[in-house]
Amino acid sequence: MTPQKDKYQFAKKEILQILIAIFALISVSMVYYFHIRKEALHTAQMRAQATLKNSERVITSRMGKIEIAVNAMRSMAEYALDDPDAMYDIANSIVESNNRILGAGIAFKADYYPEKGHWHETYVGYQKGNDTLVSKQLGSEEHDYFQMDWFKHGMSSKEGFWSNPYFDNAGGKTYVVSYCCPVFDSADEVVGVICADVSFDTLAKIIQGVTLYPHSYCTLIAGDGSLLVPPPASAKKGGKSHVFSEGIDDKNMTLTITIPDSDMYKRLRESSLFFAFMALTGIFSIIFIAYRLVRNLLKLHEIQIKEQHIEDELAIASNIQRALLPSDVLPQPVKNIDIKGLQIPAKFVGGDLYDYYIRDNKLLFCVGDVSGKGVPAALLMAIAHSLFRMLSARDDRPEQIMEALNTAISDNNPDIMFITMFLGIMDLSTGEIRYCNAGHNPPIVIRNGHAEFLGTEPSLLLGVDPTAQYSANELTMSPGDTFFLYTDGLTEAENIQEELFGERRSLETIATFNTLTAEEQVERMRQAVKKFADQAEQSDDLTLLSIRFTKTGNTLCMSNNIEELNKLEPFLNEFFERENLDLSILPQINLALEEAATNVIMYAYPEGEKGTAELSVEVADGLICATLTDSGTPFNPLQQQEANLNVSLEERQIGGLGIHLIKEIMDEVEYAHEDGRNVLRMKKRL
Amino acid sequence: MDINIVNEGNTITAVFDGRLDTVAAQQVADTLDPLLQQADSNIILDCEKMPFISSSGLRIFLKIRKKVAAKGGKMCLKHVCPDVQQVFKMTKLDDIFEIVE
Numbered sequence: 001m002t003p004q005k006d007k008y009q010f011a012k013k014e015i016l017q018i019l020i021a022i023f024a025l026i027s028v029s030m031v032y033y034f035h036i037r038k039e040a041l042h043t044a045q046m047r048a049q050a051t052l053k054n055s056e057r058v059i060t061s062r063m064g065k066i067e068i069a070v071n072a073m074r075s076m077a078e079y080a081l082d083d084p085d086a087m088y089d090i091a092n093s094i095v096e097s098n099n100r101i102l103g104a105g106i107a108f109k110a111d112y113y114p115e116k117g118h119w120h121e122t123y124v125g126y127q128k129g130n131d132t133l134v135s136k137q138l139g140s141e142e143h144d145y146f147q148m149d150w151f152k153h154g155m156s157s158k159e160g161f162w163s164n165p166y167f168d169n170a171g172g173k174t175y176v177v178s179y180c181c182p183v184f185d186s187a188d189e190v191v192g193v194i195c196a197d198v199s200f201d202t203l204a205k206i207i208q209g210v211t212l213y214p215h216s217y218c219t220l221i222a223g224d225g226s227l228l229v230p231p232p233a234s235a236k237k238g239g240k241s242h243v244f245s246e247g248i249d250d251k252n253m254t255l256t257i258t259i260p261d262s263d264m265y266k267r268l269r270e271s272s273l274f275f276a277f278m279a280l281t282g283i284f285s286i287i288f289i290a291y292r293l294v295r296n297l298l299k300l301h302e303i304q305i306k307e308q309h310i311e312d313e314l315a316i317a318s319n320i321q322r323a324l325l326p327s328d329v330l331p332q333p334v335k336n337i338d339i340k341g342l343q344i345p346a347k348f349v350g351g352d353l354y355d356y357y358i359r360d361n362k363l364l365f366c367v368g369d370v371s372g373k374g375v376p377a378a379l380l381m382a383i384a385h386s387l388f389r390m391l392s393a394r395d396d397r398p399e400q401i402m403e404a405l406n407t408a409i410s411d412n413n414p415d416i417m418f419i420t421m422f423l424g425i426m427d428l429s430t431g432e433i434r435y436c437n438a439g440h441n442p443p444i445v446i447r448n449g450h451a452e453f454l455g456t457e458p459s460l461l462l463g464v465d466p467t468a469q470y471s472a473n474e475l476t477m478s479p480g481d482t483f484f485l486y487t488d489g490l491t492e493a494e495n496i497q498e499e500l501f502g503e504r505r506s507l508e509t510i511a512t513f514n515t516l517t518a519e520e521q522v523e524r525m526r527q528a529v530k531k532f533a534d535q536a537e538q539s540d541d542l543t544l545l546s547i548r549f550t551k552t553g554n555t556l557c558m559s560n561n562i563e564e565l566n567k568l569e570p571f572l573n574e575f576f577e578r579e580n581l582d583l584s585i586l587p588q589i590n591l592a593l594e595e596a597a598t599n600v601i602m603y604a605y606p607e608g609e610k611g612t613a614e615l616s617v618e619v620a621d622g623l624i625c626a627t628l629t630d631s632g633t634p635f636n637p638l639q640q641q642e643a644n645l646n647v648s649l650e651e652r653q654i655g656g657l658g659i660h661l662i663k664e665i666m667d668e669v670e671y672a673h674e675d676g677r678n679v680l681r682m683k684k685r686l
Numbered sequence: 687m688d689i690n691i692v693n694e695g696n697t698i699t700a701v702f703d704g705r706l707d708t709v710a711a712q713q714v715a716d717t718l719d720p721l722l723q724q725a726d727s728n729i730i731l732d733c734e735k736m737p738f739i740s741s742s743g744l745r746i747f748l749k750i751r752k753k754v755a756a757k758g759g760k761m762c763l764k765h766v767c768p769d770v771q772q773v774f775k776m777t778k779l780d781d782i783f784e785i786v787e
Contacts, residue, residue: 562708649782652748
């Protein structure tokens, strides 16, 4: 997956969390909204019911008064049944008893007063349009009240009741409801019906005064479903409403109150609008913040990817650089030296450089420091390293190698980077070091428990002047001496207080290293620096290289100069003394080894070429074992023709005695050509 | 290595003082020229103070011996120490050199 496609992948969790939070916020808001809405409905219901009850009480009370008046006059009518004309007074009394009564009538069954006709309904009521009371008889063929509901019901009823609304076209000429009561004669027979008419307007006035909400309104519905009091003209059409009702059972009516939702939920709407506004603001804020956060995270992520990339490359560079360092184990065990190098780069790749290898019984080594840090320094370091290997492969003069290095680096150095370098070549047999110092920190020499800086003045550092001349100096190591090289990562290591490790501390630390191995020395120094620096970050590469000359008396190295043979006798004397050997065989051993060494010195190397003969002796399994090694022309001395000893003086050869003596004296003599070297092994039983 | 050459009439005595090893043998080659020139004389090589001899030394002795034989002189070795005598033995030169006490 490419980083582009993967762009938001890393922030997936965060985005999901934000979405969940928004979803939760909306859900809670919804639940809360519906809860509040339910509450508002409940409140409206409670209020409506209270209002309806109240209105019912008012209506019942008003209508009750009418009922009382009608009932009272019914008794009067029953008492005065004999006098039909008295009925007008009775009806008049009803109308006058209550100003809400439009008119009152007493209707009798057919032919109850034969003299009055088939129909007889005594009626007193207000004229429509004025306040004048009129009395009249209403019953006629046109106004056949026998067929009317209120009369039929009244005649079959035992008590008073409210009629359904109807248009009173005979009396008030308006829509009315009537309270009707049967009229009984002395024999308890229903003879007629007494009624009081009430106009709708009267009832309307009562309930239209009820205002629960700004746009709520009441209606009154009769038992037959017709509207006694209709919605007011101002009532809103359309939109959802809630209707609550209360039956007025004994009045044969139902009272309703209609509340438009817009009124009922007005406050809820207002508060939810506010709430929604707040919530939206919150959500947008969250989205905005989240967007910024994700964008910043994205930037950070990209930077991290880039950094990771750089770090990966640095790690690769670091690995390549480490591969350039000499491996800890030399290709073959090397006599006479104990060597250990250590490099700790400050920032993955560093500009420090150290290397050593062995060629022709010589240790070639260098420690250097490239100016600057990071990849550029590491690259130059790699170049310098290759040049060191290349140039030192065929030259034994440190000053020549250094000059060639300097020229190569100076000639191609556009960024003016420079290198300090200490380069040395040590003769592994003699301990002689020839060295050249191009501006590098002076190495420390530990001798007999005393440490001191190498006093030689350094020459110009590499990379500055292509024509610079370098000169070499010499130092001979004695067995047990240490040559300790380092870079400024040691002397300039800082602690948190920005104090330097310094030269004095380096010397003091190293002075205690006398009896340690090279590895222990390097490790101790590393720990000393680490302890000193404490928490402070390592600011520069640290390179340490310890070379100990460990030659014991058991090896003698002679160059191919006949004078060198003079070293043999004292060497063997020391050896015999040290090993506490029988001195009687010393002259013989001396003779045999001298003959062998003479052969090498005189004949192993071509005329004018320098070379060495290395002799090592040891006692093992009751034998004196001597090994003579040289890097000269491969030659097996044992195949050399021996002098014939059994001839006369005249025939005796001058040469060939040496090899005969070796064979004669030694119990075992073997020759081998190993690793490009002539090796002659000689053994003598003690 | 020092060599002291003493002429007494027809007898030349060369006193070897020190080790006649390879290095010494090279150094003393010229010193012994008078012996070669007077190979017809009676030559005595005094080895009393010579504790060691290498094959190079033997070659010098052998060279003188051959010259003496050619010129009709006489040559003997005196006061040869056991170690050196051993070397003569190993090289069978004890047959060729006249060794006297």
